[in-house]
Amino acid sequence: MSKRYFIFNSEPGVDILSLNPIVRAIISKELAIFVGKGIPRIAYEFSEGIVRAMVLKKEWHDWGEFVYNRLITEPGFDRSIVKNSEKYVGKIYDIAKKTLKNLEEHKIDDLKRKKVIKVFFNLYFELCVYGITGAIIELGSARSSQDLKKLIKSKIEDKRQINEYLSILGFIDVETYDQKVHEDLAKIAQEIYSNELEMNNLPLKIVRKVERHVAKWAWVTYGYTGPEYSLTGAYDSLITMLSSDIPPLEQIQIMKKQSQVKKEQRDGIIKHLKLSDSEMRIIRVAENISYVKIIRTPMMFLSNYVIHKLMKPFLTKEGITMKQAGMMTMREMNHFMDAGEFPNINILNRRWKYCVLFDSEEGENFLYNSEAKQWVENNVEKEEISNDGRELSGQVACADKRDKIRGVVKIVNGPEEMVKFNQEEILVSIATTPDIVPVMKKAKAIISDIGGMTCHAAVVSRELGVPCIVGTKFASRFFKDGEKVEMDMLEGIIKKI
Numbered sequence: 408m409s410k411r412y413f414i415f416n417s418e419p420g421v422d423i424l425s426l427n428p429i430v431r432a433i434i435s436k437e438l439a440i441f442v443g444k445g446i447p448r449i450a451y452e453f454s455e456g457i458v459r460a461m462v463l464k465k466e467w468h469d470w471g472e473f474v475y476n477r478l479i480t481e482p483g484f485d486r487s488i489v490k491n492s493e494k495y496v497g498k499i500y501d502i503a504k505k506t507l508k509n510l511e512e513h514k515i516d517d518l519k520r521k522k523v524i525k526v527f528f529n530l531y532f533e534l535c536v537y538g539i540t541g542a543i544i545e546l547g548s549a550r551s552s553q554d555l556k557k558l559i560k561s562k563i564e565d566k567r568q569i570n571e572y573l574s575i576l577g578f579i580d581v582e583t584y585d586q587k588v589h590e591d592l593a594k595i596a597q598e599i600y601s602n603e604l605e606m607n608n609l610p611l612k613i614v615r616k617v618e619r620h621v622a623k624w625a626w627v628t629y630g631y632t633g634p635e636y637s638l639t640g641a642y643d644s645l646i647t648m649l650s651s652d653i654p655p656l657e658q659i660q661i662m663k664k665q666s667q668v669k670k671e672q673r674d675g676i677i678k679h680l681k682l683s684d685s686e687m688r689i690i691r692v693a694e695n696i697s698y699v700k701i702i703r704t705p706m707m708f709l710s711n712y713v714i715h716k717l718m719k720p721f722l723t724k725e726g727i728t729m730k731q732a733g734m735m736t737m738r739e740m741n742h743f744m745d746a747g748e749f750p751n752i753n754i755l756n757r758r759w760k761y762c763v764l765f766d767s768e769e770g771e772n773f774l775y776n777s778e779a780k781q782w783v784e785n786n787v788e789k790e791e792i793s794n795d796g797r798e799l800s801g802q803v804a805c806a807d808k809r810d811k812i813r814g815v816v817k818i819v820n821g822p823e824e825m826v827k828f829n830q831e832e833i834l835v836s837i838a839t840t841p842d843i844v845p846v847m848k849k850a851k852a853i854i855s856d857i858g859g860m861t862c863h864a865a866v867v868s869r870e871l872g873v874p875c876i877v878g879t880k881f882a883s884r885f886f887k888d889g890e891k892v893e894m895d896m897l898e899g900i901i902k903k904i
Contacts, residue, residue, distance in 0.1 A: 420630055422733030423733060435768065451763070461787055488541070492703055549802075551692055592644055600654055624636050718732060804858075810895070810897055814831065816832065819836055832850065835886055836883060838862065856879055
């Protein structure tokens with residue numbers, strides 16, 4: 408039997424409800440009209456918090472090529488993606504800010520809660536209609552990353568310089584929410600530093616400031632399903648800042664100067680390469696794909712955070728946990744909003760354990776247990792390691808001056824696993840997310856299964872200056888905690904040693 412489906416993305420820490428707006432956007436008539444070509448159906452396999460998204464391979468490849476060619480040849484299309492993404496980012500942020508204030512002041516009744524939940528799902532969906540386009544290209548064929556690398560290789564021969572140029576060209580001069588949180592906390596750290604206060608005996612005034620800081624930024628690390636930014640995380644960051652000989656606010660200024668240096672290096676490289684208009688277009692497309700991802704992702708997580716807060720009283724009343732509610736689809740959630748009926752809890756529990764969901768404009772249906780596994784076996788290409796079992800290869804997303812990096816690996820796919828990670832270990836993850844940024848900051852290097860030059864691991868590693876190899880497909884299953892590896896930063900190869 409011909410296996411026509413392939414896995415185009417895997418993610419940990421995800422549930423059906425938080426992923427559904429993205430999937431619904433990909434298969435929507437709205438996206439097909441905007442882009443000029445659609446994807447009619449997606450299947451995704453779900454097992455205890457890890458999802459594998461599957462699609463017809465030829466359909467996906469043809470769609471990706473069509474969209475990428477439009478991006479390269481039509482600057483107006485590119486600008487439209489950015490403009491529409493910025494529009495919905497602004498809407499989500501403004502409505503979320505107002506909603507969270509109303510929740511804090513107890514100004515939302517049940518009827519209003521249901522209405523606002525629908526509003527957020529619709530805004531989340533609309534944001535993904537426009538903002539997910541570039542990410543899908545990278546998840547499918549990685550054409551943008553490939554063309555960018557091909558362009559640099561056509562201009563220079565030195566492998567180290569190629570990777571260095573790619574790292575610098577991948578830098579996007581946008582202040583991230585993680586940076587905003589860090590700077591906000593640094594102001595508190597500076598007060599502790601200047602007054603020579605002891606961390607284990609902080610005055611109530613400082614404690615309250617930390618609490619307000621955490622409440623303000625609770626959503627930033629929320630991801631798809633939580634947990635939110637915590638007091639523990641804030642105090643850990645304060646201790647890290649204060650362990651340096653450099654005052655906290657000076658640390659922020661150093662980081663800003665480093666960003667400015669990267670921007671100047673980037674401008675210098677572009678000038679040095681003497682690019683034609685068509686070559687410059689490849690860089691601009693990669694730039695805009697990264698930019699849209701940087702502004703889109705936090706607003707998706709803010710939407711999830713607000714939706715979950717709004718849902719909580721309904722779930723408590725029905726005796727349903729957030730984990731169980733996360734196994735619902737958007738259609739089922741909307742049915743609850745209209746009719747007050749949740750799906751059967753036993754069905755939601757079955758979905759959490761293992762299921763395959765098929766989604767299209769016409770509707771959705773589930774397979775469970777052996778039937779679901781049999782469908783995957785019969786229809787989806789297997790990912791197999793095609794070497795002697797000692798090395799993997801991927802794409803160098805961020806490099807420094809070192810050709811080889813050696814260290815001990817630790818697999819972290821969610822915040823609950825961060826406790827095992829130690830300073831200067833090599834982080835391995837299916838796909839990094841904002842909720843594990845604290846260990847990314849401690850990492851000697853980063854390796855991910857999924858992604859290209861515009862994925863989260865690539866963008867954050869360049870921001871932090873941490874060497875990174877992405878798109879290895881198997882690293883989180885291939886390596887085990889505590890194994891020693893060597894990363895070849897010229898070739899993008901990782902070996903067990």
